[in-house]
Amino acid sequence: xxxxxxxxxxxxxxxSLLSIAxxxxxxxxxxxxxxxxxxxxxxxxxxxxxxxxAKLISDILSDEGYExxxxxxxxxxxYLEASTGQRDATAIWMHKPEREKDFYxxxxxxxxxxxxxxLRKRPFNWNSLQDLKGMTLGGGINYSYGPEFNAAxxxxxxxxxxxxxxxxxxxxxxxxxxxxxxxxVTVGYQSLYRDLSPLESQKITHHPTPFLSNDSFLLFPRKKxxxxxxxxxxxxxxxxxxxxxxxxxxxxxxxxxx
Numbered sequence: 684x685x686x687x688x689x690x691x692x693x694x695x696x697x698x699s700l701l702s703i704a705x706x707x708x709x710x711x712x713x714x715x716x717x718x719x720x721x722x723x724x725x726x727x728x729x730x731x732x733x734x735x736x737a738k739l740i741s742d743i744l745s746d747e748g749y750e751x752x753x754x755x756x757x758x759x760x761x762y763l764e765a766s767t768g769q770r771d772a773t774a775i776w777m778h779k780p781e782r783e784k785d786f787y788x789x790x791x792x793x794x795x796x797x798x799x800x801x802l803r804k805r806p807f808n809w810n811s812l813q814d815l816k817g818m819t820l821g822g823g824i825n826y827s828y829g830p831e832f833n834a835a836x837x838x839x840x841x842x843x844x845x846x847x848x849x850x851x852x853x854x855x856x857x858x859x860x861x862x863x864x865x866x867x868v869t870v871g872y873q874s875l876y877r878d879l880s881p882l883e884s885q886k887i888t889h890h891p892t893p894f895l896s897n898d899s900f901l902l903f904p905r906k907k908x909x910x911x912x913x914x915x916x917x918x919x920x921x922x923x924x925x926x927x928x929x930x931x932x933x934x935x936x937x938x939x940x941x
Contacts, residue, residue: 715749715913717901718770720758724873725793726774728755736775736793739933740901740917743924747916768906771913775899782902787910790918791898793934797828798889800864800871802856807863807890815841821852821864828865829895849874857883865894869934 717740719726725736732738733753741751756764765773766785775792776782799820801807809815812835822845827833836843844861846852852864853875864871868889875884901917903910924930 712750713748715744715751715771716754717751717772717774718754718756718761718764719774720761721755722775722870723877724869726753726755728753735933739792739924739930740774743917743920746920765902765904766906768904770904771907771909772901772903774901776902777897777899784905786902786904787914789901789903789914790921792901792921793899795867795895795897795899796869796893797865797895798868798871798891798893800853800856800866800875800887800889801862802859803886803888805862809890809892809894812840812894815863817841818862819844819860821846821855821861823847823849823852829897832865832894850878853879853883853887856887868893 719733719737721727723734724730725734727734727737732741733755737753741753744751754761754764754770761773762776762785764770773786777795778788782788799807799809812831815835819842822828822843824845824847826845835841844855846855849866849871852861852866855861856864857879866874871889875887879887901914903914921930
């Protein structure tokens with residue numbers, strides 16, 4: 684009798700431990716949905732791991748016990764889906780005060796550096812935006828290049844012809860239709876070597892002085908009660924990546940040297 688009772692207790696205990704283990708395993712692999720826009724090579728549904736930043740974010744959250752699925756949308760729709768709580772987060776965005784009503788901002792995920800691309804045969808130097816007076820610049824549709832740039836544009840210091848692709852901007856530069864193309868340096872070179880021929884890409888360079896440097900963030904919607912804890916976990920692990928040197932390795936060789 685006692686033997687059978689002991690066996691029953693052991694069986695119940697084993698089932699309980701198995702249930703705990705399975706529940707813990709499920710918790711360790713909780714799914715997260717993050718909505719993003721295309722921004723090669725940082726975020727690109729055609730690239731392995733969906734790009735450098737997607738890989739970084741996915742690895743950080745995986746180490747915290749989450750499985751991440753990325754959804755690629757136009758940037759405006761990505762913002763809307765996340766802000767209404769349809770997704771768990773959205774990446775990556777520069778800080779704007781008006782965005783704080785919709786989101787919590789993580790610690791900086793990366794620093795963007797925007798420079799002016801130009802033709803090698805047309806040497807270019809600048810110290811202030813006043814040096815761009817009378818020029819025609821390229822640019823992306825509905826894209827902001829910072830408050831100082833926007834103010835200079837509104838004052839008609841220079842003109843801007845916007846297109847919907849980086850390739851088109853570089854083509855306009857090669858044709859002499861624009862004098863400069865402002866773009867984030869890594870993003871610009873990724874497009875330059877992907878979209879143009881080797882002969883064309885060798886004709887283009889950039890000025891080393893950035894006209895805009897800013898941090899970008901992972902945004903967590905205020906409408907989701909889980910956001911503060913998720914952001915804290917992300918920030919803690921991101922700091923570990925930085926302190927260990929692992930963070931830096933994600934960006935090594937991201938841009939081909941000239």
